Amino acid sequence: MNEFVLTMQGIDKQFSGNKVLDQVDFSLRRGEVHAIIGGNGAGKSTLMKILTGIYRKDGGTVTVNGEEVDFASYRDANAVGLRMIFQELSIIPTLTVVENIYLNNEKKKGIFTDDKRMEESAKSFLDRFGIDIPLREKVSNLSVGYCQLVEIAKALSQEAKILVMDEPTASLSDSEVTLLFNIIRNLKQEGVSIVYISHSMNEILEISDEVTVLRDGKHIITERASKLTISGIIDHVLGDTEKRSFAYHARKTPIGENKVVEIEALHVEHLVKDVSFHVNEGEIVGLAGLMGSGRTEIVEALFGIRNIKNGVVRMNDKEIKIRNTKDSVCAGIMLVPEDRRREGLILSHTLKDNILITLFGKTKRGPFINERKLSQLSEESIRDLNIKTTGISIPINRLSGGNQQKVVIAKWLKNKPKLLLLDEPTAGIDIGAKGEIIEIIEAYAAEGNGVIVVSSEISELVAMCDRIIVLYDGRKIKELGRAEIENEEVIQHAIQG
Template identity: 40%
Template sequence: MPGNELLTMRGICKYFPGVKALQNVDFTLKSGEIHALVGENGAGKSTLIKVLTGVYPLDAGEIFMCGKQIEPHSPLDAQRENISTVYQEINLCPNLSVAENIFIGREPRKMRMIDWKTINKKAKELLNDLNLDIDVTKTLDSFPVAVQQMVAIARAIDIEAKVLILDEPTSSLDEVETQHLFTVVRKLKGKGLGIIFVTHFINQIYELCDRITILRNGELVGTYNTEELPRVQLISKMIGKELGDIQSVSKNEDVKSKEVYMTANNITSYGCINNFNLDIYKGEVLGFAGLLGSGRTETAEILFGINKPDKGSLSIEGKPVKFSDPSDAVNHKIAFCPEDRKTQGIIGDLSVRENIILAMQAKNGIWSHIPLKEQERIADEYIKLLQIKVSSKDQLIKNLSGGNQQKVIIARWLATNPYLLILDEPTRGIDIGTKAEIQKMIIELAKEKDMSVIFISSEIDEMIRTCTRLAVLRDREKVGELVGKDINSDEIMKTIAGGVDQ
């Protein structure tokens, strides 16, 4: 049972240029408890963890460990204060042996030489403690990610950790591996460690954690005992909308044509999405709703051929198709605007015109030249259509605002005349005015051009306003479909939370 307060963070503030990443956040961790730290993207979870582990210096506030004030300035400092972290991406060396990964930097030595016998023996014991029986002399990269994660945990607890931070440890594990991890985490809890568990998976929070701390927009929403917080309330606190406080918004007409454009049959990609079935109709705006990590983006990437499904098939207008890479999808008239436009979308040093014709050029092949006149005509057409604010079409795209950059990317794909347009978080980080314009544009494209649009967003409001149908995902599975009047925030949150109306 949870014991005394182990770690106390009080009034933590962290500012980045122009952003208040953390404002006056309090957090306490008791020994022998598993404490979930949750919040949507940008809520400040990782900033809080990084402040605690000394990656970022804090701007205000105090941290106490067992009643003693500490000021970690680096991960090594934090380790010395018995705070260990297992990161989402495994931070070990793939070329070293399992045993060495646990002990490097603290190798036992005999006559100034590294004592491999002791290292291997101790590593074996340590992993046996975690119910893992493997050959510790083999290199780390000969084991699957789940084992590597366990090795990372073994290293973390061997540093005599009192606080163990697990940053999304299950995001690349399957069900069995996750259960194994949970067994180990419970065992550590039994030994009196305080465990901070960062995750996006709602089910796992309720399965494993004693208390939940919710952050939103860098502020503390509250800390709750898990059994006292119903799922629906957890979701609404994370998203920041009380149930029923959103008025229903007038929606666009329901889709009349019920012609199926694309079908996903039983798509499974391990660690991304399981048994996903979906019909995509012509002329509809189909939303993928769900929390981050629910498999929204991963599914979209499969539809665009970025990732190949391990099982299942895709068909377009009844004919089965197989995409070996995105250019296959482009040839089938599918377009995809990725989530992170800075790294995956724009090419900063090219002009607006060049950025617009890029996808068209790629589709036509690099040898078929598009005459400059034609390029200019296309650029002008879409600049006008999407009302992109530019000084000239030859302006460099990096000098545009985020919203206008996003419009250019949408224009790039519209220029290829797609039948299916996939937009992944097209309005993130964009001001409200431009947001509304993009939403309007999406509705119009579906209505007037009979285009199918898949719209992915974390903002429920936006989904309600634009989508004619919603596929709801939770923990890498489709858990429901909503149409018509059911598209309201109550229903969506209930479906995300697991259909329980508590």
């Protein structure tokens, strides 16, 4: 038996004259995990969409189980056991979890769908993988992490021989990542071969047998994971581009004396209890804690999308009432949400129009939108955040996942809030751009604004925060000043409660 279940050779692809894959080779050994890593827009998702029949290649050959194939649709690829967990979630929010899992693959009793049988069989395979999701819940009521688990469950509900996972962990907490890795190990034992795409070096070295690096549409290396180190991979991913360190930069402008925001005895729904802290002008304050510790709930409450039960919020020493998002925006507070694709963008609109959605105020001249000003702001964002795109008039869903994330961050920054709330600002963003985004946030604070950042990546908090509030089970249990944030272990230890 051939040791390779899949070989792709000399794959070429262009979109309207823009070459995104150039003679790329990729092969996958039976029962192994082969990781693909590379910058935002390097071509990872495109290569896998060619494999699974979603895009057609311009050149090259694809062989599955020793036979040359050329799938015309995802359905064709499914028929020979290929499945993909998509980076842009493919589940439908208005349907329940079970309905999503069996969408287009319904179990029938006569001409009717057999809900009971679908639910039973969903439950039995979810149990087998140790996934616990409320099956009858509408997907729109679930958090991003759960949506990702539904997406994974959907791919697992039908037998797969080759499973492609495109950034499956971007919204998962550590314990859910552990669960996913157990699932992957089980699947390997059953002989399933897996392609794993991620920006996390740690994950890649832990779970994969082989690693391929792509850069700007070109194959750079393929190597056994055991022979690679994190810094070696980073070198391949970045090439000659300038390396930005993740180290904390002492503030060039001192942190101001005035408080941008002061929060006193905040209670949010039943999830946050009696939390108090403040953010000064020019200061970046981090919220650290495990999944469910109340981090996201605090920033969502400040943005008016969760109910504040009790407590006082003052902006520049004046008490404000936050009943909805409008109240927050008027007070100069804005949130870059964790789930940027669901809440932050209109995918079929152009890049320029997506920046416009929040910018009316700044680009209006009389009743008309000042097109020139808007174009100029969009071009600026592309430059500042290094967004990889062929122009400002292309629909946002043609950008790579990470570049879509950058557009959301750009649009909020251009609104110049006094208090910027960021929930997992670098999830899905490549290693090169992570440093850039941290620098942009620092520069933004240095203009005298306040920043609150939620992140499950401790290294990111260490690199950027002047102070860290540690939360556990909805309560503040510790506050670490810069001098105490000396290393990641201190924080790692503190968040355990």
